[in-house]
Amino acid sequence: xxxxxxxxxxxxxxxxxxxxxxxxxxxxxxxxxxxxxxxxxxxxxxxxxxxxxxxxxxxxxxxxxxxxxxxxxxxxxxxxxxxxxxxxxxxxxxxxxxxxxxxxxxxxxxxxxxxxxxxxxxxxxxxxxxxxxxxxxxxxxxxxxxxxxxxxxxxxxxxxxxxxxxxxxxxxxxxxxxxxxxxxxxxxxxxxxxxxxxxxxxxxxxxxxxxxxxxxxxxxxxxxxxxxxxxxxxxxxxxxxxxxxxxxxxxxxxxxxxxxxxxxxxxxxxxxxxxxxxxxxxxxxxxxxxxxxxxx
Numbered sequence: 001x002x003x004x005x006x007x008x009x010x011x012x013x014x015x016x017x018x019x020x021x022x023x024x025x026x027x028x029x030x031x032x033x034x035x036x037x038x039x040x041x042x043x044x045x046x047x048x049x050x051x052x053x054x055x056x057x058x059x060x061x062x063x064x065x066x067x068x069x070x071x072x073x074x075x076x077x078x079x080x081x082x083x084x085x086x087x088x089x090x091x092x093x094x095x096x097x098x099x100x101x102x103x104x105x106x107x108x109x110x111x112x113x114x115x116x117x118x119x120x121x122x123x124x125x126x127x128x129x130x131x132x133x134x135x136x137x138x139x140x141x142x143x144x145x146x147x148x149x150x151x152x153x154x155x156x157x158x159x160x161x162x163x164x165x166x167x168x169x170x171x172x173x174x175x176x177x178x179x180x181x182x183x184x185x186x187x188x189x190x191x192x193x194x195x196x197x198x199x200x201x202x203x204x205x206x207x208x209x210x211x212x213x214x215x216x217x218x219x220x221x222x223x224x225x226x227x228x229x230x231x232x233x234x235x236x237x238x239x240x241x242x243x244x245x246x247x248x249x250x251x252x253x254x255x256x257x258x259x260x261x262x263x264x265x266x267x268x269x270x271x272x273x274x275x276x277x278x279x280x281x282x283x284x285x286x287x288x289x290x291x292x293x294x295x296x
Contacts (some may be wrong), residue, residue: 008056017145020108021271022042022246023040023042024174024264024267024268024271025268026041026042026043026044026262027264028051028052028261028265028267028268029044029048029265030047030048030050030271031046031050031258031261032260034046035260035261036260037262038106040280048296051261051262051264051265052265052268053202054083054087054262054265055083055087055262055265055266056087059095060276078176080251080252080259080262081249082240082251083252083262085240085243085248085251086245086248086249086266086269087140087233087247088240088241089239089240089243089244089247089248090245090269090270091243092158092243092244092245093226093227093244093245093246094227094273095158095228096161096162096165096226096244097222097223097226098221098223099158099162100162100165100169100223100225100226100271101167101219101222101223101226102143102155103162103166104166104169104170104173104218104222105173105215105218105219107170107173108170108173108174108177108218109177109203109208109215110200110203111170111174112173112174112176112177112178112205112215113177113181113199113203115127115174115178115188116177116178116181116182117181117186117189118199123127127175130171130174130175130263131171131175133167133171134171134172134179136175138168138231138232139231141164142231142232142235143166143236145167145232145236146235146236148163148166149236153245154237155236155238156236156237156239156241156242157237157242158242159238160237161226161229161232161233161237161242162242164232165222165225165226166227166231167227168225169221169222169226171223172218173218173221173222174240176214176217176221177211177215177218179214180211180213180214181211183230184207184210188206188207189206189207192205192206198250201295216281219277220277220278220281223273223274223277226275227245227270227274228246228289229244229246230246230247230250233247234247234250244268245266245270249263249266249267249270252266262287
């Protein structure tokens with residue numbers, strides 16, 4: 001009975017979690033009339049790739065006031081005026097996410113190693129102080145971040161997002177890595193030091209190869225946070241040259257009408273990079289997130 005209950009509960013939970021994703025993928029290959037029909041069609045009757053073709057052909061199509069006013073989403077050929085900005089926005093999101101991941105590792109790995117293996121005054125206080133920064137909601141940081149970015153002259157620039165995203169992701173990265181480094185025996189550090197390794201050589205040659213699962217967890221968290229973040233990107237970017245994908249997709253609803261099929265196709269493209277990362281590093285995800293949970 002216990003197994004039957006767990007199986008049924010797991011099935012219900014999976015349906016609850018995966019149903020929106022299934023509808024997103026299904027509706028991305030449907031025309032607008034089929035999406036809005038009642039009852040909804042989970043399996044497309046006439047699958048089409050017009051929505052995806054429109055995303056990559058948006059630059060070639062002239063969108064004016066007249067064409068927007070006359071556009072009928074039910075025909076499946078309606079293109080929002082901001083559609084031409086989607087592909088550049090995806091590149092912006094990818095550039096920002098990759099830059100934040102690299103800089104996060106550069107900062108968090110040495111910091112975590114120092115906090116885990118070097119005994120210094122204020123070590124515990126620094127760890128707790130760092131963790132308290134994640135208790136503050138992002139909305140409370142918008143104004144200080146805005147003045148800071150304005151002083152640097154980086155408003156409407158991808159650099160503003162890299163700086164602010166680092167402030168959000170580095171504390172979590174350090175927290176994960178500190179727990180993992182502390183779970184490794186101190187004898188490794190002492191042996192490397194006796195053999196003549198410096199602190200940096202010990203980190204690079206001894207601890208980093210052992211910390212791959214936790215590094216993958218940090219990379220995934222950092223990439224997903226940077227890829228999906230909306231509030232700070234909305235505040236610090238004003239033009240399509242620097243806007244990221246969530247901002248452009250949100251702008252699809254500000255036209256004369258809404259094309260659900262087009263938005264869902266954009267949503268499918270948005271989830272492809274995170275899914276690829278999750279599939280490639282799946283074997284490290286669970287072990288990385290639980291790294292350092294048990295010592296000894």
